[in-house]
Amino acid sequence: MAGAPNAPLRIGIADDHALFRQGLRALLELEGHIEVAAEMGRVDDIAPTLTRTPCDVLLLDLQMDRYAMAEITPLSRHAHVVVVTASQEPQEAMAAFRAGARAVVFKRFAVETLLNAIRTVARGDVWIPEVLQADLLNGLQCRAP
Numbered sequence: 001m002a003g004a005p006n007a008p009l010r011i012g013i014a015d016d017h018a019l020f021r022q023g024l025r026a027l028l029e030l031e032g033h034i035e036v037a038a039e040m041g042r043v044d045d046i047a048p049t050l051t052r053t054p055c056d057v058l059l060l061d062l063q064m065d066r067y068a069m070a071e072i073t074p075l076s077r078h079a080h081v082v083v084v085t086a087s088q089e090p091q092e093a094m095a096a097f098r099a100g101a102r103a104v105v106f107k108r109f110a111v112e113t114l115l116n117a118i119r120t121v122a123r124g125d126v127w128i129p130e131v132l133q134a135d136l137l138n139g140l141q142c143r144a145p
Helices: 018-028 043-052 069-075 090-099 113-124 130-143
Strands: 009-014 034-040 057-060 081-087 103-106
Touching: 009 018, 009 043, 009 113, 018 034, 018 057, 034 043, 043 057, 043 069, 057 113, 069 081, 069 090, 081 090, 081 113, 090 103, 090 130, 103 113
Parallel strands: 009 034, 009 057, 057 081, 081 103
Antiparallel strands: none
16 A cells, blocks of 8 residues: 655544544654645445545544544555544453554554554554454454354
């Protein structure tokens, strides 16, 4: 999904709080290699916006004008999805990964942590916060025959 090697990383921000979106845009654009290409405040606006404005990574808040968990799978066809959430429920994070999210970043984390997650998923990898790694591993082991 990433463009040319030296092209800026194109980011979409989907969050219903304008102040959060604008603040995140300002912080991300301090990074020389990142361009915030789109902002969306409603779940129904995300897919049409990503169709018109291609992004490499979508930062998605799950709690918008409606719950956005079901949107992860179709949105992951347009961009690598990084869930950015205030919820710290391991079950919700696991559900997001099962739906196709490439990372889950808690809003309480530092900006550098978010940047690390963005860089990781832009390379095509998955980023899992340390606080969730044991929960995710336990969930996988419980499913094993």
